Amino acid sequence: MRQPVLIAILSCVIFSNLFSQVFENDDLKISVLEDLIWVIETTDNTAMYLVEGSDKALLIDTGTKCDSLDKIMRQITSKPVDVVITHGHRDHSGNIKYFDTIYMHPADTIFIDSSYKGVIKFVSEGDFFDLGNKVTEVYHMPGHTPGSIVLTDKHSKCCFTGDAFGSGLVWLQMRPYAYMQTYINSCSKMETLMDSGIEKIYCGHYPYLKKALYKDYIMNMKKLANAIYDDTAQGAKPYSIKVSISCDNPMEVWYNDVGIIYNPDHIKSK
Numbered sequence: 001m002r003q004p005v006l007i008a009i010l011s012c013v014i015f016s017n018l019f020s021q022v023f024e025n026d027d028l029k030i031s032v033l034e035d036l037i038w039v040i041e042t043t044d045n046t047a048m049y050l051v052e053g054s055d056k057a058l059l060i061d062t063g064t065k066c067d068s069l070d071k072i073m074r075q076i077t078s079k080p081v082d083v084v085i086t087h088g089h090r091d092h093s094g095n096i097k098y099f100d101t102i103y104m105h106p107a108d109t110i111f112i113d114s115s116y117k118g119v120i121k122f123v124s125e126g127d128f129f130d131l132g133n134k135v136t137e138v139y140h141m142p143g144h145t146p147g148s149i150v151l152t153d154k155h156s157k158c159c160f161t162g163d164a165f166g167s168g169l170v171w172l173q174m175r176p177y178a179y180m181q182t183y184i185n186s187c188s189k190m191e192t193l194m195d196s197g198i199e200k201i202y203c204g205h206y207p208y209l210k211k212a213l214y215k216d217y218i219m220n221m222k223k224l225a226n227a228i229y230d231d232t233a234q235g236a237k238p239y240s241i242k243v244s245i246s247c248d249n250p251m252e253v254w255y256n257d258v259g260i261i262y263n264p265d266h267i268k269s270k
């Protein structure tokens with residue numbers, strides 16, 4: 001066999017293994033995303049991620065309608081599973097009931113269902129999960145919610161951002177509203193993180209994108225957020241989708257395929 005043909009076949013085999021689907025039911029499907037990292041995509045377009053080390057695994061977010069999520073994790077890993085949520089919104093914390101303990105930032109407990117009977121342990125900037133031969137670090141990135149966090153896996157040069165920077169479009173129009181400067185600061189922190197070896201962003205609604213995002217995404221977000229702050233953003237218009245905790249008059253604006261929904265009455269602190 002000629003060598004280029006062999007290389008082409010081998011790369012096809014490697015590629016298909018890397019992104020191969022390993023589990024599916026009516027609620028979700030699980031695929032290999034990176035070496036020892038899986039993406040769990042729900043049929044209503046939320047995403048969870050499972051990162052496995054040599055000692056234990058970390059489930060990042062708990063999705064929406066995922067019956068027996070704890071048992072489903074046993075299809076993927078036999079190691080103990082810690083559970084952390086990127087923020088408190090229901091589409092990311094919907095199945096915490098299946099786990100005795102969850103980790104989250106304290107500023108987002110306002111969103112957690114009061115019927116949760118388990119233990120909530122708090123994480124904040126600088127905390128980490130030692131999974132054995134890999135460490136997942138916590139970075140506080142408020143804006144979308146006050147307690148949004150990003151988790152890194154420097155071993156794979158990737159991070160998991162939940163909704164902190166959206167999935168193409170970030171929602172900043174929801175109570176409790178963040179000032180734009182708070183979000184700009186988070187974009188700057190993310191920029192620094194990506195200058196220190198993190199290359200890929202896996203967002204909280206992966207099914208909409210089916211791909212990682214890169215530093216240019218954050219740079220465009222930061223540019224757009226600064227333009228909103230300076231009142232120089234072009235093309236802002238009313239945003240039609242209202243959720244129960246959004247402001248009365250949300251606006252949307254776009255720049256280079258990134259969008260921000262925001263509360264026009266809550267941009268700068270008085």
Ligand SMILES: [Zn+2]
Nearest residue numbers: 087089144163
């Ligand atoms: Zn959210």
